[in-house]
Amino acid sequence: xxxxxxxxxxxxxxxxxxxxxxxxxxxxxxxxxxxxxxxxxxxxxxxxxxxxxxxxxxxxxxxxxxxxxxxxxxxxxxxxxxxxxxxxxxxxxxxxxxxxxxxxxxxxxxxxxxxxxxxxxxxxxxxxxxxxxxxxxxxxxxxxxxxxxxxxxxxxxxxxxxxxxxxxxxxxxxxxxxxxxxxxxxxxxxxxxxxxxxxxxxxxxxxxxxxxxxxxxxxxxxxxxxxxxxxxxxxxxxxxxxxxxxxxxxxxxxxxxxxxxxxxxxxxxxxxxxxxxxxxxxxxxxxxxxxxxxxxxxxxxxxxxxxxxxxxxxxxxxxxxxxxxxxxxxxxxxxxxxxxxxxxxxxxxxxxxxxxxxxxxxxxxxxxxxxxxxxxxxxxxxxxxxxxxxxxxxxxxxxxxxxxxxxxxxxxxxxxxxxxxxxxxxxxxxxxxxxxxxxxxxxxxxxxxxxxxxxxxxxxxxxxxxxxxxxxxxxxxxxxxxxxxxxxxx
Numbered sequence: 001x002x003x004x005x006x007x008x009x010x011x012x013x014x015x016x017x018x019x020x021x022x023x024x025x026x027x028x029x030x031x032x033x034x035x036x037x038x039x040x041x042x043x044x045x046x047x048x049x050x051x052x053x054x055x056x057x058x059x060x061x062x063x064x065x066x067x068x069x070x071x072x073x074x075x076x077x078x079x080x081x082x083x084x085x086x087x088x089x090x091x092x093x094x095x096x097x098x099x100x101x102x103x104x105x106x107x108x109x110x111x112x113x114x115x116x117x118x119x120x121x122x123x124x125x126x127x128x129x130x131x132x133x134x135x136x137x138x139x140x141x142x143x144x145x146x147x148x149x150x151x152x153x154x155x156x157x158x159x160x161x162x163x164x165x166x167x168x169x170x171x172x173x174x175x176x177x178x179x180x181x182x183x184x185x186x187x188x189x190x191x192x193x194x195x196x197x198x199x200x201x202x203x204x205x206x207x208x209x210x211x212x213x214x215x216x217x218x219x220x221x222x223x224x225x226x227x228x229x230x231x232x233x234x235x236x237x238x239x240x241x242x243x244x245x246x247x248x249x250x251x252x253x254x255x256x257x258x259x260x261x262x263x264x265x266x267x268x269x270x271x272x273x274x275x276x277x278x279x280x281x282x283x284x285x286x287x288x289x290x291x292x293x294x295x296x297x298x299x300x301x302x303x304x305x306x307x308x309x310x311x312x313x314x315x316x317x318x319x320x321x322x323x324x325x326x327x328x329x330x331x332x333x334x335x336x337x338x339x340x341x342x343x344x345x346x347x348x349x350x351x352x353x354x355x356x357x358x359x360x361x362x363x364x365x366x367x368x369x370x371x372x373x374x375x376x377x378x379x380x381x382x383x384x385x386x387x388x389x390x391x392x393x394x395x396x397x398x399x400x401x402x403x404x405x406x407x408x409x410x411x412x413x414x415x416x417x418x419x420x421x422x423x424x425x426x427x428x429x430x431x432x433x434x435x436x437x438x439x440x441x442x443x444x445x446x447x448x449x450x451x452x453x454x455x456x457x458x459x460x461x462x463x464x465x466x467x468x469x470x471x472x473x474x475x476x477x478x479x480x481x482x483x484x485x486x487x488x489x490x
Contacts, residue, residue, distance in 0.1 A: 032424060033057040035105065035135075037098040037126055038117035039066045041239060042140060044073070046115050046167075048080035049416040054424065056088045057111055058104060060095040063236070064216025067094050096218050098126050105133045113427060116140060117167075119238075121257045122224050124149035128490050131160040136427045138420065140167040141271075142263035143440040147448050148480035150441035151467060152489055157437045165423035165433040166440030168271045170386055172419040174405045179382060179389040180276040182397060188377025191277065191351050195374040196269045198298065198355045200306045201339035201451040202260035203253050208232040225487035226256040245304060253306065260339070261305060263447040266355075269373050271435075271443040272384060276375065277351065280439040284345035284353060287449045288459040291341060298340045298357055309337050335455060343450040355450060386413070452478045 034050065035058040036043055047056055047070065061067050071089055073081040084092075095101040098118070105111040113136040116126050124144050130137050143166055144150045157164045170176045183191065210230030213219055219231045229235065234243075235257075238250035251257035252264060259266075274280055292298060295309045345353040373384045381392045387409045391397055409415050419434070426433040445467070452475065453460055461470040469475040483489065 031055045032112045032427065033110075035060065035101055035111045035114040036117070037061075037101060037114060038119070038122075038140075039070045040117065043115070043117035044070060044077050044080060045414045046117055046138070046140075046416060046420065047084050048077075048082075049414075049420055050084075051417065051421055051424070052083070052087075056084055056092055058093040058095060058101050060098045060101045062096055062218045062221040064096070066215075067096075097221055098122070099129065102126075102129050102133045102135070105130070105135055111135060113137065113163075113424075119222075119236075119251045119257050120259070120263070121145050121226050121251075124153050125225065125487060125489055127153055127164065128156045131156045131162050131164070132490060134160075134162070136163040136423075138165045138167060138423050139440075141267040141440065141444070142259060142447060143267075143437075143444045145258065145263075146478075146480050147445050147467060149489070150444060154437045154441050163423065163426045163433060164437045165419070165426065166435040166437065166443075167416070167419070168267060168435040168440060168443065169413075169416050169419035170268055170272055171275065171434040171439075172422050173387050173409055174401050175387050175389060175409075176272060176384065177275075178401045179384050180272060183276040183375055183377070183382060184278050187379070187396060188375055188382055189379040191375055191377045193352045193354060193376040194273050194277075195354045195356050195372075195376070196273065197265070197372060198340070198342045198357050199261040199264075199266045199447075199450075200302055201262045201454050202255040202258055203307065203339065204335060205229070205254055205256055208234060223484070225481075225483035228484065243307075246307065247304060249305065259444075259447055259451050261302065262355075262451050263444055265371060266447040266450070267440075267444055268386070269371055270446045271439070272373055273353065273375075274439065274443050274446070276384075277347075279347070280436075280442055283347075283442055283445055283462065283464040284449070285348045285462055285464065286346040286459065287343065287453045287462060288345075289338060289341040289343050289450075289453045289457060292357070295337045295340045301357075309340050338454045338457060339451070341454050343453055345446070345449065353446070 030053075032054050034054050034056055036047055036056060037060045039047075039059055039061040043061075047059075050056065059067060059070055069077065070081060070084070071092070071094070073085065093104065095104075102114070105114070114130045115138045116123060116130070117140045118126060120142055123139060127137050127139050144153060182188075208230065209232065211232050213231045214233075217231070217236060219236070220228060222236045223229060234248065235251055235254070237248070238252055239247050240250075241248055249260075253260055258264065299306075299308050342357060343355040347353075371385050375382045375384070380396055382396070383390050383392070387406050408418065422434050425431060449460070449462060455478070456475060460472065460475055463470055468479070
């Protein structure tokens, strides 16, 4: 099926209406009031990407250090947050506990919506409480840290009728949307296989020494639903310092708080696969991890983002792992190896997903990044990245999106305004957002399935209707986790 630039823009005009808000920006009485929960790097960029039609009425972070870095930004963030500091900072309230911010939303001078950019393990509770407070929600990806949390959150969106946009902004990128529609409408013919990067999974928690708290952090709040641990900067500080060549990713590295790169970056690429294949309400039926010839050969592609596969020695601590820690043939924690294993999945119609080592599909003009996707079809291949795609043979698409459309997304992952505007437009018009809750839940479910298959180290059969593993009680225990008292899901 041939898709022209004109037909694509016509069919997506409603969902890509990014100018509807500007006509209201000059009326202060009609500015939406937004709260922001989580003011690390991503939270700051989201504030900086908000249009003038929005005012930031409250911000929240468990560390006063982070709050101060928004109220009085320095360095690159002085420019990013210039509009906020000039227009909103003087009247913006600050909170350490998002539960108190959400209590404020119920007051007379209430908020209209909230942006959530916390560590992943807080996403579900913060979002459900916000929905119950009558707020619309922009929730950063990955959606949740467990599959069950995602279903409960989707149910809460349906029950409250609020708008929830997942921060999977490639769904608003016109180039990616065009490529996905081209595939979904038969441009490659029948799809047989899709290849994605083999993102590493999270590490088990290391036995870290206790350090004196600093930065005004409420470490009990940081731990939240996860077990309460001794304070250590390697847990809560992300991308603030280096350990060797590694820009330290803090909580994102560890299973208690995140699915690491498999859910973080994987949430982007899997999301494009789901959109291209038209699977936003379902998922694969089989999943298995595949032992590679050498785990050590897989790590160099990720060496700037994750510790080497040498178990506890890769984490900066003087302690030894517990005596009952699982050991591998080389005396290291075996899951620290398996988190690098490739993963294969299969949908009910036979299409296979291959989380595959980088080099096997890194080719052509899309070299240089870990976010590639390769769709294999009867008529050829389509290679996709953020804001970019190419086909083999080249002539499969003859009239794609104009290059000028792609240029507005230049600047890497920090450019989020069109996706935020799509969310705001949905709030004001009642339209469906580009990245709705069910799509975000199904996407992160696939990422969780990959990590679960590695952890359990056996083939699994998944029922995407019941959202359970078939005849596998022990595997179904991984669908949820205990939550600490005071942080139960509402």
